[in-house]
Amino acid sequence: MLEKNSITPIYIQLKNIIKGEIFNGEISQGEMIPSETQLAERYSITRTTVRRALSELVHENLIRKEHGKGTFVSLKPISYSMWNFSSFTDYVQKKGKIPTSKILTAEVVMIDGHEFYRLERARGVKEDDKIQFLTVDTSLIPLDLFPGIMAYDFEKRSLYDVMRREYGIAPNIVEISIKPHIIDQRIAQVFGVKESTPLLMVQGHVSNENNLTVERTQVIYSPNVDFKLVTRINTV
Template identity: 40%
Template sequence: MTAEFALNPHEPTPLYAQLYRMLRLRILDGEYAEGEAIPSETVLRDVHGITRSTVRNAVALLVKEGLVQQIRGKGTIVTYTPINHSIWNFGGFTDFSRARGQRPVTSLLSRTIEDGPEGKVLKLVRARGVAIEETRTFLNLDTSWIDLRRFPDLEKFDFEQLSLYQVMREHYGVVPTRSELTLSIVPHSDLTRQAFGPTPEVPGFICASGDVYDSTGRLVERTSVIYSPTLEMKVGMSWNGAQPRPTHAPVSA
């Protein structure tokens, strides 16, 4: 186990949850491939200097999530089949737009501090889009929830002028690298009308919601991104042997 994934007994997150996060990340990254066994309970205990019950609690979370299966005589076997996909780009919307030669624009619709399950959370609601001369077209309606324990004073930045992910990288040393998002359809609301204008011909909007993580598997942001009906989204399929794997053109914060 590398130092990057060393467990930290001084971190507020319990050791079993840290171990679960570490193992989960290695499974999702393919370091522990489907059909292979993760390190044994004894190995994990000895490497990290933790108790067997800590290891068992971490593995139980992996089993519950369907990432591994415990098989007598074989150990704890990875059952996760990776699917390569991303929804926009993890430089963030701003970097993505600039890379395409577009001028990104943001309208901050609201900025509030709320009580989260483990402390104060900054909630940002932003309309994101591009400008051509004086015309602004908003393509996304982004809602972000960020833990202020990890990002103290984040609420003081001007997110109409600054990129959220750029601030995370440059001021906090945190780089978002992975998302786990669920696609759904959401109805019209005051916020969608504020961002996209009246769209009575559209029965609903595509929404991607879920969590964003850094390279160590720590939560960076909870997000919900609603897409304008004028945005074209391309979906393709690539095959590796006999297994089809969906690939989506990059999308998000």
């Protein structure tokens, strides 16, 4: 439902509702969505507001308008295997796509008497000037190992590349746990889904070859991601 008294514009709320229905599978690929008039009547808003919300979705490449026919879902789900935490940037580039990052939080925090740089980013791909976020990554980086690392622009630079090139510390071992996670409104808005949607979350820590922890990490995956785990069984 739309919240008329919310600070979030009505057209953005409507856009997120429709976006959530697409990502949740309530509206399928190629299916026609309700008309501007139907949406205006359903939510008791103007057609101008509806049109603005739909224009945003067209810009994000989630829907397409066909003259004389209607408006249809055009989302093409992105499918990839988990990249074993090597580097999101490297992984996406190897797939021939353009990686993109948006910083959500960047701050210095104290944990158990030690300073950490807390970096939270929405990570995704950019195609035809359209951005689709695939993960929300949160990193806790020990500042005793990486002093001044907050000065780097991690919307443009790869975190692991900075660790390797600027500090001579290579992250190469990861231990993780995987579990479902009920997301809050802030994360829901990034992925365009409903608040309290259960998504997949990975938590763990990354170490170098000397078993020194260089990052504590948490990754929440978009429902539009086909998450795969691949293992190899050795037989004797």
